[in-house]
Amino acid sequence: MPRSPTKAPAETQDDVKARIRARAYEEGFDAVGFTTADRIGPELAERLDAFMALGRHGEMRWLEEKAERRRHPNALWPEARGIVALGLNYAPAKNPLAVLAEKDRAAISVYAQGRDYHLVVKKKLKSLAGWIHRAFGQEVKVFVDTAPLMEKPLSAAAGIGWQGKHTNLVSREFGSWLFLGVILTTLDLPADAPESDHCGSCTNCLDICPTQAFPAPYQLDARRCISYLTIEYDGVIPEEFHAAMGNRIYGCDDCLAVCPWNKFAQAARETALHARPELDAPALIELAQLDDASFRERFSTNPVKRIGRDRFVRNACIALGNGGDAAAIPVLEKLCGDPSAVVRAHARAALQRLRRKA
Template sequence: MSARDRIRARALAEGFDAVGFTSTDRIGPELAEKLDAFMALKRHGEMAWLEEKAERRRHPNALWPEAKSIVALGLNYGPDNNPLDVLAQRDRAAISVYAQGRDYHLVVKKKLKSLAGWMHREWGDAVKVFVDTAPLMEKPLSAAAGIGWQGKHTNLVSRDFGSWLFLGIILTTLEIEADEAEADHCGSCSNCLDVCPTRAFPAPYQLDARRCISYLTIEYGGIIPHEFRKPMGNRIYGCDDCLAVCPWNKFASAAREATLRARPELTAPLLLELARLDDEAFRERFSTNPVKRIGRDRFVRNVCIALGNSGDVAAIPVLEALSADPAAPVRAHAVWALKQLMPADAFMRFAAPREKAESDPAVRAEFSRP
């Protein structure tokens, strides 16, 4: 067997679902050009780390000059139900499918290290592993290695697993025969573009992260613009809409990796229960889970918006308490939510003393905003 065939067989034995290969000299300048255009338009928002390490993202050899081959790995995390069903349950929270189980960084990295260690022992060449935390553009590299293509929603799509693949990369000094890049099979379909609640796609294959609910709920730490709050609905961590409507999901299957399957307490949890979490309870509930990294304050900020969209007047006492929260973003969004749920005269009586006592200008603005 060739090195490529042996590595592919070993990767599948490790539990990966998709494996592809390409060489670093096949990665052309278009990768850097797309990155530059994205940042020139400021579509990365507050993700400063993209700019800070842009030079190292432009090509795999900018990150590691000695690398010759790229091994792209995919791990299926397909849900066992329709992730859009929860959007109709207004008293429940919609958490992105990828964040309902164990943190994928931990799962994928363990498998990558095992595979890379075996490769090093077999051939003696140097290896480095990457899971979404280093300045490496996993999606276009995985497309070049043939395990899928970047769809119109900019995420990787697989003919076998639809939109549900976690990606990992191994760079190595070993020369491995390359696979053919996967062709684009989106055709005339525009499901992913049409479904976006905040119109985050200026054009096919282009994303303005500043309008994306995943960016707003996870990466953005400030006061969420008013134009996005209603469209967010009950999405409190990420958004699966553009992924879930992809027709290629008809070939997808539920994740076979047990640790990636949804934990019951993270499948449509009650918003009121989440709103009451203090920092300690938040950390305990989301230990070994991706949600933990955004912190309690940003998380509860998102929950406040969902409660404001819920129409549930039972949330009013909880939101009144959160309007005095130590974190200004939580207070600001709690005030907004109360304005959605309370009659105008009741809100005015509630707001008058608090507006005078409020020190943060962003929070004060929420009291007086129409």
């Protein structure tokens, strides 16, 4: 008698997770974790509410406007069940704090020295999500940090890392250098164990902050943070922060760079995230002279473009005033007549600091 065909064993949820994890690594992601929407408790919303109630979000009004959608993944998409958290390593090839000693050079945050990570991460997310949809017939939605979703707590719940005392995600394998992306899906998947906190008694990230932006461990006052001041804030930066900003003109890596867990990180393997030569410690005087067209050309497909020329030149003025180079005086004098009132105000302030030093 002919033998009856043998049925293939049914695919378990763990099998599905293993396939998704393997595919994520093929797409170039460096960290993968799973959690579920029903494991996200009310403490996430409570922390967000407390942060905003204290006014520590500064002028980031979009946090208030989309707070309801940000409090829980299901507030953004009620049908979401499974959460795939993904990390892409962007660790630098050299010490990012070394440029702080080069007063005539600009310190641009590591994450903004290569191609815009939103473009890089989203492309990989869409490819992976499309594969999940085709392979398992479930709906998917992808998110980078422009969407009202709290990627860091979700990634911690999925076991990729933990939120350190500087409030950023820390990984035992990649330190503080992970770009995060999230895929929400209707696929039902068991959650991984969340990562426990491994900060211990270390306070390196809190101690190094130039502007004392951390009121307490695990708390950030964005209004004092150089990343907020140089990127999110579009007004006249209070003079109390000027000296502390040094030559940091876009973001600040201090609290990230001193994390002891970085010793395990390897330089980013994604070449699109490697520093462009023209963005690795460029000359401040050159940057301060950019007009709108040259600014857009120089920073096309780069995160710096989003703040616009005026905010960027404002930051360069502060750095020139801190640098003490008399060669910057003619540049700043010209900027005192700039069409932007914010640029004019900072050019005048920088001139005063330079002349006092002279």
